[in-house]
Amino acid sequence: MPPDFEIRPVTPDEVEAFTRAPLAAFGETFDPERFKLEWTHHELDRTLAAFDDGEIVGTGRLYSLELTLPGAVLEPVAAVSWISVLPTHRRRGILTAIMGRELDDAVERGESMAVLHASEGLIYRRFGYGIAAGSIAFTVPRRHSAFLRPPPEGGRVRLVDDETARKVFPDIFERARRHQPGAVSRVDEWWGNELFYVEKKEEGTRFFATYESADRTLDGYVVYKIVARWTDDGLGRSRLDVLDLVTVTPEARAVLWRYLCDVDLVETIAAGSCPVDEPLRWMLAESRRFTVNRLSDGLWVRVLDAPAALSARRYATAGQIVFGVDDEFRPDGDAAGRFALEGGPDGAQCERTNVDPDLALGVADLGAAYLGGVTFSTLARAGLVEERTPGALARADAMFRADPAPFVMTEF
Template sequence: MTDFDVRPVAEDERRATFDLLGRSLHSDRISDESWARYGDSWPAAHKFGAFDGHTPIGIASAFDTEIAVPGGAVLPLGAVDGVGVRADRTRRGVLTAMMAAQLEDFAARGIPLAALHASEPTIYGRFGYGSAALGKTVWLPVPASRLHERVPVGGDVRMLTPEEAVKEIPALYRRIGLHRAGMIGRPAGWWPIAHDRIAGPHGSHVVVVHSGPDGDDGFVVYDTVDRRTLESPDEGAVLKVRELHAADPVARAALWRFLLSVDLVSGVRARYRPVDEPLALMLADHRHARTTDIEDDLWLRPVDVAAALGARTYRAADPVVLAVTDRMLPANTGHYEVSPGGARRTDAAADLALDVDTLGMLYLGQWSATELAQAGRVEVRDAAAAARADELFTTLAAPWCGTFF
């Protein structure tokens, strides 16, 4: 018998569960002023709490949105945006019970995919999540870094006021669209806490927009870090890029050109950029673009394996039969034939066998079946099948999320 209950969070339990999440992540308790300003971004809907009586001891939060998958289809997504257990109640099954309730809710509501950003990568594999997209951190020294003369030039850039940043960027993000597999929609509740808080009147970030012939088509959000010290009083500041989105190469180049032109700056640092963004090739001297880190940018969990596999496209190769095992959602366990024409359940013998978390790693195209097999994550039953799966699942562009949640 457990000494806690897992159930949906009630309206009057929102702040208590938000404070619990903050404490579990070692953040300060939210002030009354901040809660009044941003509390509506923490609705009770789609949150499961673990309770000892009326006292919350755990929280698993999510919001409904959508995600782009290879081929351009956009699917419903359960975005898991906050998971925590009170420090004195960890390792007692609280997390497992909440994650199970959350997954069952996703499945009952017909949501085919779930995603999260993992605070600790060893936690979420056992719940069926796999590292599905990577992001790189790049460092560009200034003024040494400059774009070469053949990089596209066009349009104008303008700096927004905080009020304009709050008003204009949500529509611009929608206009740019989910053009890369792994990108997710940003519902209305996402913006106040994730964007307005840092870029609005009470924030410190700067927002710059690019406009082309058809209007606004790109933006960058960044903060400035002062590096001056008593020993180095003339050290330039660093621009920390939080996000940069553009509809085309011209807009992207213009935003990078702007960042590299800001005065009294010693460098630009951008985290979670697409791993295939050709930033080094855009420079006159490609050696100045230094990748300092590569991290997981998105973890993905197939909730309805048949629906998820059937929604994306595949390249030309002979079919492969996957044996998928899902211990938390047993209805997914079975064999699936994947071919250029799509995917379907089958009774045919499996060519490759894998757990559902590994399917999440394979799904967006970040990892190949051959890599996963060599790492012991895929059991190869037909020696030629991994190469066929590589061709079927590969994508021209690397997956990328580009949204914090």
């Protein structure tokens, strides 16, 4: 623990100060209405604050969530959020202390992994986190959005109001996230605080739509907003921003994308966060009009218990691999050492071993490859994985392959 700083969970009467501290660190404004929504789901015992003479100068918070693994396995994880240190207290060991305490908490609760979104790409690798699931932002001009093939017929898209959306969207999301590697669960309060909360300064008008299949099952939804723009001579040049697109079936995704690309008076369709293997690109007749504006590091994974984490997921092909894992931040933890993995589509088993490793790597790179978002061969070409047994890279790549590509779906 840094000298002179007390680090502990906050009490109910300290919650507002705990909320204001990270806002100050990120240069944001306190919103009383959003504050009430945020703290309907407390888990105060999973908060951490650093105090300097009674003032909160650093924060961290954990959410108890589920992470979808390849093979449609749901694994409890510690979701790290609200990490901040006031600019007056930087470089004094507060961040390291909070990160260490949070990982200790996750281990004590039996969570095999921690996950997070990173505000800065340089911070979290030293704590053992690796980029496991990316996302893309892209635009498509409406006038160049023709499909190669028409979407399936029989279903229908319906605009719904806020009240209906609140009722039906969570169930659609639950069905979808169970088959999307890298997705995390959403607590009930997330919907009101994130998806349905509109800041006063937000530009544009939000709309909600559902997709019903031919048998009238709700298999998808989309939240989007239209930022209205008009030329001086009265021509519509609006932008349609896709905020949350969730689908259970390929048919639902194709139909909803066609709907979004057909909204009148829109010049550009823009999506801020979609999977790196988003199929819309391949639906378009003119695919080069699908312009990727940003590739982001969506979800970072930190393995805490290697035998438990590697045993939990399913593998694309049957095989055996021995990993030698280095964990500088927790050298005595359950992610450091040699681990023998035997797994396949029906299950896996992993345990400590004294056998020489086939692959040697750091715990951050094990986290990066864990969901199948990057191959071990790619990491080896980057100088991050050492192949000690010929053919081990190809074998591990085949085992860890994931389809679809991992995608987190939710910010937390």
